[in-house]
Amino acid sequence: xxxxxxxxxxxxxxxxxxxxxxxxxxxxxxxxxxxxxxxxxxxxxxxxxxxxxxxxxxxxxxxxxxxxxxxxxxxxxxxxxxxxxxxxxxxxxxxxxxxxxxxxxxxxxxxxxxxxxxxxxxxxxxxxxxxxxxxxxxxxxxxxxxxxxxxxxxxxxxxxxxxxxxxxxxxxxxxxxxxxxxxxxxxxxxxxxxxxxxxxxxxxxxxxxxxxxxxxxx
Amino acid sequence: xxxxxxxxxxxxxxxxxxxxxxxxxxxxxxxxxxxxxxxxxxxxxxxxxxxxxxxxxxxxxxxxxxxxxxxxxxxxxxxxxxxxxxxxxxxxxxxxxxxxxxxxxxxxxxxxxxxxxxxxxxxxxxxxxxxxxxxxxxxxxxxxxxxxxxxxxxxxxxxxxxxxxxxxxxxxxxxxxxxxxxxxxxxxxxxxxxxxxxxxxxxxxxxxxxxxxxxxxx
Amino acid sequence: xxxxxxxxxxxxxxxxxxxxxxxxxxxxxxxxxxxxxxxxxxxxxxxxxxxxxxxxxxxxxxxxxxxxxxxxxxxxxxxxxxxxxxxxxxxxxxxxxxxxxxxxxxxxxxxxxxxxxxxxxxxxxxxxxxxxxxxxxxxxxxxxxxxxxxxxxxxxxxxxxxxxxxxxxxxxxxxxxxxxxxxxxxxxxxxxxxxxxxxxxxxxxxxxxxxxxxxxxx
Amino acid sequence: xxxxxxxxxxxxxxxxxxxxxxxxxxxxxxxxxxxxxxxxxxxxxxxxxxxxxxxxxxxxxxxxxxxxxxxxxxxxxxxxxxxxxxxxxxxxxxxxxxxxxxxxxxxxxxxxxxxxxxxxxxxxxxxxxxxxxxxxxxxxxxxxxxxxxxxxxxxxxxxxxxxxxxxxxxxxxxxxxxxxxxxxxxxxxxxxxxxxxxxxxxxxxxxxxxxxxxxxxx
DNA sequence: CATGAATGAGGGTTCATTCAT
DNA sequence: CATGAATGAACCCTCATTCAT
Numbered sequence: 001x002x003x004x005x006x007x008x009x010x011x012x013x014x015x016x017x018x019x020x021x022x023x024x025x026x027x028x029x030x031x032x033x034x035x036x037x038x039x040x041x042x043x044x045x046x047x048x049x050x051x052x053x054x055x056x057x058x059x060x061x062x063x064x065x066x067x068x069x070x071x072x073x074x075x076x077x078x079x080x081x082x083x084x085x086x087x088x089x090x091x092x093x094x095x096x097x098x099x100x101x102x103x104x105x106x107x108x109x110x111x112x113x114x115x116x117x118x119x120x121x122x123x124x125x126x127x128x129x130x131x132x133x134x135x136x137x138x139x140x141x142x143x144x145x146x147x148x149x150x151x152x153x154x155x156x157x158x159x160x161x162x163x164x165x166x167x168x169x170x171x172x173x174x175x176x177x178x179x180x181x182x183x184x185x186x187x188x189x190x191x192x193x194x195x196x197x198x199x200x201x202x203x204x205x206x207x208x209x210x211x212x213x214x215x216x217x218x
Numbered sequence: 219x220x221x222x223x224x225x226x227x228x229x230x231x232x233x234x235x236x237x238x239x240x241x242x243x244x245x246x247x248x249x250x251x252x253x254x255x256x257x258x259x260x261x262x263x264x265x266x267x268x269x270x271x272x273x274x275x276x277x278x279x280x281x282x283x284x285x286x287x288x289x290x291x292x293x294x295x296x297x298x299x300x301x302x303x304x305x306x307x308x309x310x311x312x313x314x315x316x317x318x319x320x321x322x323x324x325x326x327x328x329x330x331x332x333x334x335x336x337x338x339x340x341x342x343x344x345x346x347x348x349x350x351x352x353x354x355x356x357x358x359x360x361x362x363x364x365x366x367x368x369x370x371x372x373x374x375x376x377x378x379x380x381x382x383x384x385x386x387x388x389x390x391x392x393x394x395x396x397x398x399x400x401x402x403x404x405x406x407x408x409x410x411x412x413x414x415x416x417x418x419x420x421x422x423x424x425x426x427x428x429x430x431x432x433x434x435x436x
Numbered sequence: 437x438x439x440x441x442x443x444x445x446x447x448x449x450x451x452x453x454x455x456x457x458x459x460x461x462x463x464x465x466x467x468x469x470x471x472x473x474x475x476x477x478x479x480x481x482x483x484x485x486x487x488x489x490x491x492x493x494x495x496x497x498x499x500x501x502x503x504x505x506x507x508x509x510x511x512x513x514x515x516x517x518x519x520x521x522x523x524x525x526x527x528x529x530x531x532x533x534x535x536x537x538x539x540x541x542x543x544x545x546x547x548x549x550x551x552x553x554x555x556x557x558x559x560x561x562x563x564x565x566x567x568x569x570x571x572x573x574x575x576x577x578x579x580x581x582x583x584x585x586x587x588x589x590x591x592x593x594x595x596x597x598x599x600x601x602x603x604x605x606x607x608x609x610x611x612x613x614x615x616x617x618x619x620x621x622x623x624x625x626x627x628x629x630x631x632x633x634x635x636x637x638x639x640x641x642x643x644x645x646x647x648x649x650x651x652x653x654x
Numbered sequence: 655x656x657x658x659x660x661x662x663x664x665x666x667x668x669x670x671x672x673x674x675x676x677x678x679x680x681x682x683x684x685x686x687x688x689x690x691x692x693x694x695x696x697x698x699x700x701x702x703x704x705x706x707x708x709x710x711x712x713x714x715x716x717x718x719x720x721x722x723x724x725x726x727x728x729x730x731x732x733x734x735x736x737x738x739x740x741x742x743x744x745x746x747x748x749x750x751x752x753x754x755x756x757x758x759x760x761x762x763x764x765x766x767x768x769x770x771x772x773x774x775x776x777x778x779x780x781x782x783x784x785x786x787x788x789x790x791x792x793x794x795x796x797x798x799x800x801x802x803x804x805x806x807x808x809x810x811x812x813x814x815x816x817x818x819x820x821x822x823x824x825x826x827x828x829x830x831x832x833x834x835x836x837x838x839x840x841x842x843x844x845x846x847x848x849x850x851x852x853x854x855x856x857x858x859x860x861x862x863x864x865x866x867x868x869x870x871x872x
Numbered sequence: 873c874a875t876g877a878a879t880g881a882g883g884g885t886t887c888a889t890t891c892a893t
Numbered sequence: 894c895a896t897g898a899a900t901g902a903a904c905c906c907t908c909a910t911t912c913a914t
Binding site for chain 5: 701702703704705708
């Protein structure tokens with residue numbers, strides 16, 4: 001079969017859309033929603049502007065699509081990073097590592113989720129809220145299971161557990177942005193900092209009794 | 219409750235500037251730097267656009283002035299909320315409460331500081347860096363003092379302290395939003411949750427050894 | 437009856453650019469650089485303002501482009517009007533006629549070159565300097581050739597030649613305006629007057645020895 | 655009688671107006687009519703803006719007043735520089751010298767007259783036309799008288815004399831602007847260049863027979 | 873008088889978005 | 894499909910000009 005390769009390759013729609021969204025995430029992440037121009041997105045994606053509109057409808061829709069995609073990728077990465085047969089602290093540790101690894105590998109995507117999406121009215125905030133809910137539920141489950149497994153009833157009302165989970169996720173989010181922006185901070189270090197903070201508490205940290213991350217192979 | 223008083227009166231410059239900056243903080247906080255329009259700022263302030271320019275020079279200068287003012291107000295509030303003669307955990311507790319109180323009372327100001335100011339390069343970085351340094355220094359001091367008081371050496375490198383501060387702020391932010399959105403959770407409870415999270419650590423919490431907030435009268 | 441033809445047709449870029457520059461020369465010539473508004477240019481060109489910016493980048497670039505185009509047109513017209521095999525006085529005569537003809541046919545272009553372009557520093561200076569150099573070089577060549585042909589050394593320093601060119605242009609401009617305003621004076625007569633003024637000098641004129649314009653057919 | 659001298663001196667109106675117009679001529683000359691701002695004029699004059707409006711009504715009126723004043727000053731200077739008992743070529747020479755001296759001493763005023771006033775519609779152009787008419791009439795008279803005095807009837811129709819006068823004045827105007835803009839060209843040199851050009855003609859110049867300026871004491 | 877306070881109107885520029893080819 | 898041509902709507906900023914004190 002002979003295939004004539006034109007300089008302007010015809011790609012299947014899904015592939016083209018992926019290219020555009022890759023470009024869009026980069027541009028939105030670096031310039032912000034308002035600062036991003038559809039011209040730049042189109043150019044970076046290597047397609048013409050009308051094509052972007054044909055496939056993705058509008059700037060707002062494009063942004064929403066980016067958020068949704070990046071949020072899914074992140075939750076998937078976190079879930080995939082955890083092995084349910086380990087003890088709770090190891091599970092949390094691995095979840096955090098997966099989280100920080102992913103945000104470090106996709107800094108623009110993370111910026112879009114963490115910084116840009118929150119600055120722009122309802123439609124975008126809803127997407128991000130869903131992401132956060134997902135993560136919070138993950139942590140909550142972990143905590144409750146951990147308590148039960150240890151036959152300790154912390155006597156924490158469900159509401160307080162939810163609050164703690166919120167706090168942890170918020171801390172993780174902030175730390176991820178900070179780690180991305182700060183030279184020389186690797187994902188592992190960020191995870192360890194937060195793990196220590198969350199697990200042992202400041203008091204234990206200061207007492208020289210940090211939580212000890214397990215030795216593993218990455 | 220905000221009442222818009224259509225004062226057509228001539229006001230002294232200082233007062234008008236305050237009005238304009240109040241409006242600007244609101245608009246910048248809700249729309250972001252790029253999304254904010256000087257027209258909206260002027261209208262919200264109840265003045266004409268040229269007056270905004272006459273007094274505050276440019277959008278950039280206006281934004282810088284807002285950041286500076288809000289940063290000062292916040293650090294002042296936190297410092298004022300802390301009594302240096304108390305033990306470290308009480309100091310942290312009070313600092314957090316003051317922080318929560320202030321950011322809850324000035325949500326747009328806090329958004330400007332935390333979200334908007336970081337998204338926009340060079341010109342504003344200096345102002346935000348100063349605020350961050352101030353807060354980090356506060357936490358650092360607290361930690362070091364606490365360690366000395368307990369004759370322990372926390373041996374935390376400066377970078378780790380910055381990371382902890384970052385995590386704390388993220389957790390606080392997350393909790394504040396959660397407290398707002400969840401029925402029946404007051405700010406005080408949010409502060410206690412965070413304090414527990416930060417001070418005692420999850421492990422202690424689950425073991426039924428939470429940090430106990432002191433009884434006080436607000 | 438004048439019918440405004442609302443050509444909604446799409447034109448190739450080159451043609452649209454020409455239309456825009458035609459309009460721009462008119463507006464710049466009549467209102468000056470500062471007084472000209474891009475709105476007026478766009479309207480006169482029959483296009484929307486963004487298109488002007490898309491093609492010509494900025495007001496400054498548009499002005500520069502106008503100067504360059506008009507300068508080229510003028511120098512080309514003068515050079516085309518002169519036959520190098522004639523004696524110097526005939527050459528000057530023909531150059532002047534071509535100059536008068538062209539500036540009379542493109543009054544706004546001439547205004548842009550002579551009046552507007554000089555009022556605005558740096559960016560345009562280069563273009564205007566090039567035009568001036570071109571014209572001065574024309575006069576200089578003429579003078580030198582004439583002198584050599586007569587085995588005489590005019591010994592005029594370069595600066596003086598520039599001054600003479602300046603005086604010539606000023607006189608020409610003045611005469612053109614006068615010819616326009618005075619009933620019954622045609623362009624040819626204006627040219628003859630200037631030629632007399634320039635070539636023979638007042639003294640010779642008063643002594644009844646004017647330079648005699650050749651009989652030609654236009 | 656005790657007079658309290660305030661830091662803000664009260665000057666008679668005429669004096670204040672002079673100050674404002676001095677400032678205005680400077681600003682208009684340097685920035686052009688559109689580029690000049692009333693703020694700058696007021697500041698340079700050392701008065702408040704409303705005072706400028708109180709005394710001079712509007713920007714347009716201020717500009718007109720400047721033109722009128724500068725035009726009067728120039729014609730007065732030229733007339734004052736000429737002694738009617740000298741031979742015509744000396745009279746022309748002295749007139750030119752006075753003209754170039756004055757324009758060199760008041761470059762901003764001259765720019766206002768020569769460049770700025772012509773770029774802005776009817777009302778201003780009329781003032782400048784009056785100035786030019788005055789100068790042309792001066793030169794015309796001179797030429798006619800000179801011819802009669804020399805008992806030479808050049809047989810020039812009145813109209814041609816007018817044309818020559820126009821040419822001379824135009825040349826002078828252009829040269830004055832050029833002399834002001836060109837480093838190292840003094841008023842005397844400009845006058846000599848023009849005198850040579852006008853009196854002897856290019857042909858004589860090239861033949862090494864220039865008109866000889868008389869030795870005088872300035 | 874003299875001044876600080878205040879604004880209507882407009883100008884340069886950009887951008888998301890749509891057609892005709 | 895892909896693209897060059899084209900625009901409505903806004904946005905930042907400035908300026909001549911006027912009041913109230």
